[in-house]
Amino acid sequence: MKKKIDGLKQAVEMLQGLDLSAQQSVIAEIARRDPEMAIKLKKNLxxxxxxxxxxxxxxxxxxxxxxxxxxxxxxxxxxxxxxxxxxxxxxxxxxxxxxxxxxxxxxxxxxxxxxxxxxxxxxxxxxxxxxxxxxxxxxxxxx
Known part of the structure; x- marks a missing residue:
């Protein structure tokens, strides 16, 4: 049985590992491509x-x-x-x-x-x- 991975949680954990300016840059790029995902990330970050x-x-x-x-x-x-x-x-x-x-x-x-x-x-x-x-x-x- 495969273990289910929570992609949003994983993405938030990766973003938490970046410094603030890098976080902002990554989220801005995600917002450009997928605004809804950027909002979800911001809510969890x-x-x-x-x-x-x-x-x-x-x-x-x-x-x-x-x-x-x-x-x-x-x-x-x-x-x-x-x-x-x-x-x-x-x-x-x-x-x-x-x-x-x-x-x-x-x-x-x-x-x-x-x-x-x-x-x-x-x-x-x-x-x-x-x-x-x-x-x-x-x-x-x-x-």
Missing amino acids: VTFDDLQYLTVSMMKRLLQDVELDVLGLALRGASKEVTDHLMGMFSTGMKRDIDDIFKGKPRPLNDVMAAQNKIMEVVLKLIEKKEIILSKDKSERMV
Whole structure:
């Protein structure tokens, strides 16, 4: 009896192994050829924008493995929603530290993408260990 392979799951796992810019390039190419498949992949792919679904306790766990300067740099490339959500979780002192990097002198886009990649590596490991859960379903309450 042949084992059934979930192609979508396999594709998502392969995309997760790429850095963010490569993921975006591959998905853009797939969208050009098969827009519906690109949408399915995006729904199943954990992205930096998904950090807006972190709770305060999950963020505390993430910050055990991510330095504030890396987070501040990564937020330069984040959406306003993600930035506002994450910044809303921090104390005044932490906000000030992150803001210093977030609003500091210009940095190369490659540095920002590298910071996001570093954070996403940690996020994926924590998801795998079930230490954090990113639920895009707002009706699902996390406790």
